[in-house]
Amino acid sequence: MQQAEQFYTSVPAALHPLLERNLARIEDALSGLDTPPEALNTQLARVLVGSDYVAEQLQRHPEWLAELLSSGDLQQAYADSAYAERLQALLSEITDEKELHRQLRLFRQREMVRLIWRDLNRLSDMRGTTRELSRLADACIDRTLDWLYDQACQRWGVPHSRPDADGQRHPQRMVVLGMGKLGADELNLSSDIDLIFSFPANGETDGERKNLDNQDFFIRLGQKLIQALDNQTVDGFVFRVDMRLRPFGSAGPLACSFAAMEGYYQDQGRDWERYAMIKARVVAGDKAAGAELVQLLRPFVYRKYIDFSAFESLRDMKAMINREVRRKGLDQNVKLGAGGIREVEFIAQAFQLIRGGRDAELQQRELLNILPQLPEKVGMPTEAVTELTEAYTFLRNVEHGIQAIADKQTQELPADDEGRARLAFAQGYADWEALAQELDSSRAAVSRHFADVIAPAEEDEAGPEDLRTEWLALWQGMMDDAAAQAFLQEQGYNEPSVALKALQDLKGLRTVQVLQKVALERLEAVLPPLLEQAGQCDNPEVTLERVLVLVQAVLRRSAYFVLLAENPAALKQLVRLCSASAWFAEQLAKQPVLLDELIDPRTLYAPPNQTELRTELRQQLLRIPEDDIEQLMETLRYFKHAHMLRVAASDITGVLPLMRVSDYLTWLAEAVLEAVLEIAWRNLTEKHGTPQKSAGVPCDPDFIIVGYGKVGGIELSYGSDLDLVFLHDAAANLETDGDRPIANSVFFNRLGQRIIHILNTFTPSGILYEVDMRLRPSGNSGLLVSSLSAFRDYQQKDAWTWEHQALVRARVVAGSPALAERFQAVREEILARPRDEDQLRSEVVEMREKMRKHLGSKPADDAPAVFNLKQDRGGIVDIEFMVQYLVLRYAQERPGMMRWTDNIRILASIEHEGLLASNEVELLREAYKAYRAAGHRQTLQNRSGVLGEEAMREYREDVSAIWQRLLGH
Template sequence: MTVFDFEGAVARARDHAPFLALLLDREPVLAGQLAAGVLDIHATSATPDMPVARQLRLDRRALALTVGIGDLAGALDLTGVTHALTDFADRALDRAIRAAIEERTPGAEPRGFVAIALGKQGSRELNYSSDIDPILLFDPRTLPHRPREEPEEAAVRIAKRVVELLQARDGDGYVLRVDLRLRPSPEVTPIALPVEGAISYYESQALTWERAAFIRSRAAAGDLALGRYFLDAIRPFVWRRGLDFGAIGEIRDLSRRIRDHYASGQGFGPGYDLKRGRGGIREAEFFAQIHQMIHGGRDPALRAPATRDALAALAAAGWIEADQAAALTRSYTLLRTIEHRVQMIDDRQTHTLPTGEALDRVARLHGLAAGEDLLALLREPVETAGRIYDALDEGRPGGLPHEAHALSAGLTDAGFADGEGAAARIAGWRAGRYPALRSPAARAALEAVLPVLMPALAGAPDSAAALLRLDRLLERLSSAINILRLLEARPGLASLLATILSHAAPLADALAVRPELIDWLIDASAFEPLGSVDELAIELRGDDAGDYQALLDHVRRLVGEKRFALGSQVVAGVSDPLDAAAGYARLAEAAIAVLAAATVAEFARSHGRVPGSELVVLAFGRAGGGALTHASDLDLVYLFTGDFAGESDGAKPLGATLYYNRLAQRITAALSVPTAAGPLYPVDTRLRPSGTQGPLVVSLDSFARYQREEAWTWEHMALARARPVFGSPSARAAAAAVIADVLGGARPDRDLAREAATMRAEMARHKPPTGPLDAKLLPGGLVDLEFTVHLAQLCHRTGFDPNLSRAIAALAEEGLLPPGLGAAHDLLTRLLVTLRLVAPDAAVPPPATQALIARALGLADWAAVLAALAATRQEVEAAWNGMTGAGDG
């Protein structure tokens, strides 16, 4: 008879797992039973007379303690742990659905509403701190609903109540975290979907990762008959009889992207990501799912939802080696067990081995002496699993065929809609159609690069357009040999070029006009962060020979190169879009400084200067906040110091107001009018006093008076991100002092919340979102976030900083904004910066571009992007409604 060490488990829990120690104190009766070796996974301190929500929270608390101690004592193996956790999740979800229906329609039969469990709940493999990922479906014909209430409305309200019952926290903790983002198109669909609509989606539109998700699916709670009907209907979508190697490639690519996204957790050691690291939990899951997707359509025996069951079935059928199945099963079991140890310490949904003393704590909780012993236990299984998964990768592709039919067929298979046309274009390159490709060395280099470039171009949203862009580039090059050899030697650079041509239309168009920009990618500095404003200004001035037109061209060329480099960094995934946004802003500020100074000097040659007076340029909006995108315009306001009645002292004297208005017009032209070297920035000056009805430039005194006495609330909100970017230190300080004085309270008292809400509603009517991914204009997007921040600043007269990140942090520290708005700002800004490059219309892009966006945002896949965007928008909307009272009542 096996003897389990419950006393030792309790002692280790008290010493090394603060969460379990807390539960032992809060559940003394249960703690005593466990110490005595009595294991009852249904034990609870809840009573039937309690509200359902409290019963469930107490049930979860008791289960967490019971399973945790049973696991540590060895009385529950991994299967026992995961089944207990999953069965509780099923029961809790079912009770929540029944309670939600009963509350709304007392006595009604709980029919017509079902939760389809996906992921680890679907396979009965939930971990210690898992959230659940159900899809909620309803049948409009049978769902109970109130009189004069549409079933769709009832379903959403039931779903919201279910989530509330499970997720709400109080002194007893919570029941389950619920993530509804695996439903179809979660950014635009309600949280509960009609069953027939869901079936239609999965039959016609679903993506490869969604197929993989349904390998682990089952009807878990609610109307199980309805759930089985849905799963039976979509079974042909999940289990296709034909081998789908394109889909398999997408799953492999997903794994590679996960490795890229979580690079810090790939290397084995302290900080290793047990779930996403090389050889980790997810690679065992993907290994099984890849083979299931290939063979499960023809062999139902392979459709096991649980990973270890799937590995065993695949080995029994001969599709994988028995030793592979055994090694992956051993690794998976051990990693899941240690994952539970990491999670039970603080009840956190984490998968990463800690470092230092915290790693020792995990090891001791597992019964080992120190962290190094835990690493020794894990190392070999992890490395073996990583090698097994790596063997799935077929490696670098070979050369492209020369025979016309074979080449055309291969390109068609790769994804070109017009494989024959693509083959004809390649044949022209091979024949030396363009001068840059006429030498044998150039054509040899081309052959080496084509296997990298063509598959990447085939995956473009518009492969024909991407190929045409490459053709134009080759046509314009004076010599291709060095570039092609470089691309051959650095496949990563070839992939980057293909990615730009395929996905980043603004960058590709710039290359078509200026093919020499590709030289900038060869320069190692292209992937380094841009320097400070002062450093950039020195570079933009060049040799400062005094030729104004030459300076304009020089600035345009250099700014174009650096903007191209910043965009390429984002597309390549080597730069955080937030860092790129700051780089774009520093570059623009340097350009303003250099061109404004040169224009002032050029203007003074004819008209002199106004004694005791000078020009000041204020940047507003994203320029003021130091976070531009590739497509941003510059919101500028021009002011001048001194007496507006003054006059310039040049050969052609002008009164101060006329002088500065003409000067500002020339600066605007220098910044915005295209020359042979290309354009710079669109300039928007409508934020000046009185807008387009007022003069282009006013005196600082007039500006101050207007802001203090006449400006509208929206102008004061805009002022919160204003800062001087040109002028002497004293003039900048004077302008900054006016801004601070007005923001600090030197302005009329107004009903700020009401005016801000009215203004935002009016803006929404006149300027709707351009697409479903418009991170700026969607409800809960950046505009709502900016309004929320500026309203908080103006109402409380604190937290002023043109930089929104710093402003949010300051306001959150004072308790005036939710702390999560900082992360919301970062995600929305990253998305905006990236979309301006790869999806300027804010429409949902094709899967290949979706992957690029996900990588730029540091997320695993497109589903995670949509989920994060939905959650972020919800958080921003809640903050905005809280500021304006829109959510009251």
Template structure:
């Protein structure tokens, strides 16, 4: 039955036996005298094979006497020592004593089990069952003691109906399957039935808080390392939300999590889950989670998720050089487990018998249900026995959690002896034969890896799933991309992963994201822009992680994903825009369409077509349709902008044309809504007129809108005050247009799911904020001629009608021309303009040391605009053509044509204006403030100042 150490003829083992036994004899002479020769021989053999057993008995020699007594447990058979263990645990008087007793019981019983396993070569099933039962009992005993202790501190937890509540401990993994190995950690999840609060103490606490505290105490009782060692390494990361999730969850919270967010790997984990101990809630909790684990249909989708996990594990094995790892290496224990679990998940929903936690039991049933052949099952079973016995032995040598084949001569000699081989190389050959056979079965199930297909993301797949320290991660990044700022990238990615844990991503979303992220890292540019591109791309992904459809869009359309990275690399504004409005990701699918910019006159037609599918009476959808159209077109313009397809001036032309088309559509919508409610003004009946027009001021009027520009608007109408509307609820036309103006602003400014349409600013209307929202055109004329300030006439230089009836537009144009043609006092005009410019600079200039405001600083854009306005107001009475245009470039062209400025000045002003706008525009695309170094464009700004000084004096 036993092999003597002399038969092994291994000097290392003999030396180890001698050293340990000599140390034991120093303090255990009486114990040794009471032992038989056979018992001493067995003890020496155990000392040779396990440092853990030797050190345990050297420290506690009295345990040897107890172990060899006839009344002690025979661990060569499956035993139930729960009464013995629970009695000693229940007698503890304090937490400190509980900790000590638990560790002593663990070490005593583990030593006995190790001797049975290493020396008596007991059956694997027996060893695993005894280890699992010991663990169950220690957990259950500790929990019972701590629950009573916590009740004395905080009261008894109850639900809202007064029913007592208790903490339940889910055993996961090998413990759940009752196949725990010698020095394994234990994966646990804490749950409790219902919320409520404690009763019977001076201060009640809610159940969540109570069970969290109890769970923390249980972990400390088992996991904390004291002078007596530890009981078990406790791993709580399998709980919902992992480390970032609550330590204990109610049944309802648990069910919600797995229904909404449970991932494939959690289905594998829950296969073996069981409640430790006995109780009334076990079946209810089992029934609650079974639908998540086992599908009612035959579920072949698990094969794909299985492949993903397999690829990740294979990459991890290569990275960590795990080819000698009998669990994680190719053909290791993990592959056997996966093969069995895949079939359980595929068919377990239909074949209830397959819903087994124990692997060997499930393996036998797979043959019965024709899932695998008898020969395959025998191959797997034989390998499982061999590898698990090896694993158990390796861990029993020094009580270390390892599955790596030993590299020391001593432990190799030990493993060779325990596994019944004469030489180490004989064991290695047998081990390799088993693992190769398992890997063959594994590959038949999931298919061979196509290295060519998987190589692209294999490197990054490993990285994405790895739980490495910072240095390992950095080294792995640099291995593939030596030019990257690896530390920054790693920090960004790990922060992103941490953020994901706080979000309700869902099972499918996580699956897609796990595929997408390695592709992202492969697609990132190799230059230094990788960090910025990643930062911006993650900003977009963060916004869409809970919306799986968008993740799938990027995964299924690699060109779209590459397009996203290109845009993010080029522009912070675009990345923020896409993050804000992820619907726009659809536009990335076809690059030809993305960069197909409409002609200026096509925007109204395209807008009309896009709104055709929306019922006219569905205001909410119409508002969303307007916003989506604007966002889509702005993205197209921006994409063409950053690629150089459109120069800045043309960008502004397109943005302005887009805004005009939208303004016209909004006016039409508001008109229809008002007419539906009140009828239309009687004087408009039978005509195509609305009697209404929109005047664009500022950047809209000057045809220089940017991506984030507001719309400066003024509304005018031309209907008599006596005119009524035609509806049953008739109102005066003045009131009608006021309500219409309010409706227009509502359509523009209301924030919907797609944000606002435009920020509409009405402060330039007659009398400003104190004035009516809409005025009669005659009132507008009177105000401009009698009440308007010089700065309002300056604003009028940049004004133009952007939407409305033809006759009303012509009337406005006529008024504008008349006002701008009035002769002004030159000195007063100069004073007014310079005072207003200085006032603006004092209030708006953001320049600081070394940095200047592109618009408001001396020689900046505002100076150029004021120069144009001044020269028009000062000269249009004699040169009427100056007021024909509202944009600066053509105004300067008109001034030069009339010889009011020199050709050199015109060229300098235009080139300076364009250079400053280009710079500001580029900053907007990077979401940066409109500022630049004070030495930038110095010549241009000096030229502007010189021209200002010539016409307006000291600036």
């Protein structure tokens, strides 16, 4: 062994006996080498200390060392297809099943030597090792299945489906799903492989002697595949195969049809099976049919709603694992013990199960692709994700080090001194203490983050267990009415009889009485804190009524109760905001999915700016297939409702002033309109091609959406509809350039119809916006979409004065920037027309009188007088008409007055031009803001814009006085 002295220099003295033993085992392998390269010294020493398995394989196959070195396989990663190609070459000439087993095992052992060598010497990082191991398993399963399928077909015939409607029978092949770490491309050095066998359809084989049912055929084929991979022979095994994840577990058939798979998961699938199915991947067999199977099962895994019940089920699974850890003494297990690999997996998969149905980017199998998304998707701190990623990578490397020793499926840290020393050395640490310190630090970080995400929700400080018990006793009817009312009064309810009746009415609902046990438990988990928080509000009975409407709305979707129970802060926000706003409560009852928006106050009370809104919506729509119009419409609606809810929350709590609320609501509408235009344009151009601006010059898109009224004036409120006009600038006598061309005019008319359809259609999530198109040229009798030139002609020749008034508040909110500039030029041309002052004044006053007569308040004789904020004398419209009158009267000589479309900034221009005194402008500005603020408050309480007759009296009188002086009526 004199030659071997060179191998000892890099190894701690305590490990020299171990190294000497393994060097002796590979003496033949070393003797077959030419002078070993210097780089081999430390690499081989680390492998021989870290892996008895490698030493054993090189002892049994000494030629492998020279071959691995000369081929360069130790120094480079394989391409994804390399294992399959190499194995196919080995198996192509084999006709004997026994030889198949032998060649598979030799192939696997040789590649395992290579992979362990590369992993221990960090020639491959953890992800590289796990991916290659997964590709090795894929190749072994797929190539073996192909070989066995051919043999089975020769023996029993080819399986076919039953005849279809055309009488055709289609050949069938097996689909193999890889689950767990194999499915996620995360296989470890000595992992078993979790498989599920399926086939597309029932039928039978076309054998010459006897036909087999397809299920019988594929069960036999599956048994052969398991034997080929799992059986222990003199050459070892290929992969240990675990089939317990299949439907009905060990009691279920080894293979079943797609229909049986779908039926099982739809009717009987359990929470832990959803967790397992996240990682499912087609690893062998009919890949195209397998993709169909995965799509069939996707709704079982990923719910369309935000599914916070995942926390509960994952917590239950973790508790079960913890009991197993304690029972078997697995606290030193780097996978199952506290702070181990499994806890990192649970954190990532919890958010996948919760949000994956709404966010396709979370529908991935590999954990390290999920963790980086969590800061953006769920608000997890970036530092936490970094710690989890580093800890997971470290623990997986340690796991590999443990398994490399003897190719055993274990994650237990060694307890003996030599085992600890060799693991530390193999992982690159000076000694066991250094490795143990890193282990403790990593596991502590994982435990901390796991507790933050999945550990039981902390008891609400204000709701101790005895108080919770009393709430439940009241709910369950264990208190008599007198005691119940006394308790409710103690808890802050001013009219306890009203509150008690509301609870009793809820309990008496048929829906509540037939709730399944799990749903009832979830309801009873969230009712005590809800009732307690409502009692602390200024209007407890009103708040309770609003909250219970929401409770009733989600009785059949009890995952929302879990969301609130898991997030006490969100529950408090819910009660607080429902207390302040009937509108807010109504929106949540209509769209419970919006409850998710309450969880993170950082986003709830910080609506994004205009650019961020557009970017966020664009990113959400990019995740939806372009041809899935239904899903695009649902995504648009959720986006609009969610952001409107955020704005309302900021409005209710005073975080945003009135003007900023309107800004955000207007920006939201603009972002939606831009997206809707893009969807409608893409949909139509795919069918008919692009309309032509001029011969050979396509429109891009030479179409604009003009906003009038509140959207044009940047003054949208919560219930506002959108006053829109559609304009294009394409040649009337040309047509689109597609395979199915249509006239430009027809194209743009359909484009307008498509936009309105997307905005107005009532879906399960409601509508986007009500659209009013009456301000287009000639109103309801006019074309839905006009050319800009036709719009200009109409405004010059046929438009009424009130239509020019409306143009004061018109601006482009979506579409072609170039056409928007041309529209602005037409707008200014029309607004700056010379006008007779007396005629203008007369027409403005006449229109205002008509509006007051038809739209103003008309209380009955015996009813108290009221004030309509918008339409009554001295109200909002009076201010708007004065502003519009001054713009139309003076725009020709003072063009700066045409710059803005919102009343506040136009008033500033009026003051700058000296058309009204500063004190008058200030009064109009303050009155206008006060009216609009009152209107917002009324909307948030689901009330009309009508106040008591004494409301705003001083403002009304002052506005009326200015009206009288300016317009003389």
